[in-house]
Amino acid sequence: MKVIPILASAGITGFESPATDYKQLPLSLDELLIEHPSATFIGQASGDSMQGVGIFDQDILIVDRHVTVKNQDIIVANYNGCFVCKIIDTVNRQLISANDSHMNTPIFEHDSFTIEGVVIRSIRCHRQSSILSRS
Template sequence: MNVIPISASAGIIGFESPAAEYSQLAFDLDELLIEHPSSTFIGRACGDSMQGVGIFDGDLLIVDRHVTVSNHDVIVANLNGEFVCKLLDTQRRLLVSANESIQPVQINDFDTFSIEGVVIRSIRCHRPSHLLSFN
């Protein structure tokens, strides 16, 4: 993969020529984004409840089932048959949104709850791709 070392800030007027200099990296995007290929899946975020941690509606979530869950990790879980993406408060047994307008959800003993994996990366696509049409 070729990487062009350009720092782009929002207020710039022009770019130095990308052909001026580039570096060859010794890895590909799979290696960068996925740590445990056999235990990783990709999902799509829905809604605005995780915007506070930079996950927006339609973003791709790279979810690793191999990673040990820690307090305040962003996780994908199955709560009573519904997949959710939330911050996990292990000490208070809460699923917490990263949007202050959404109240935390208590995980009760009578709930059907399973952690599907830890969100280790998220990807925002700025243009649609035919490869991502989840129907």
């Protein structure tokens, strides 16, 4: 990947050419975004319940199964047969939405509940990806 630093100049002559300080760095998006490749999966957010933490409808979620879940982590879980992305409140045993228009969900003993992994990154695509739009 090639990194072109763009620095705004305060002078009246305008901006320097973005290629002036052109550097090529050995950067891999896999290495940058994924910590445990064999324990990581990628999902896609659906809905608006996590907008308060910057996860919007159709965002890509990088979910790590190797990471130990902590209170207030953003997780992907299977809750009564549905995959959900929520904040886990381990103290009060509930799933928290990051949008006031959605109620928090208590986790009861009789619920089927498994944490699939911790969301360690989210990515927003500003143009639709042909890979993600496949049926």
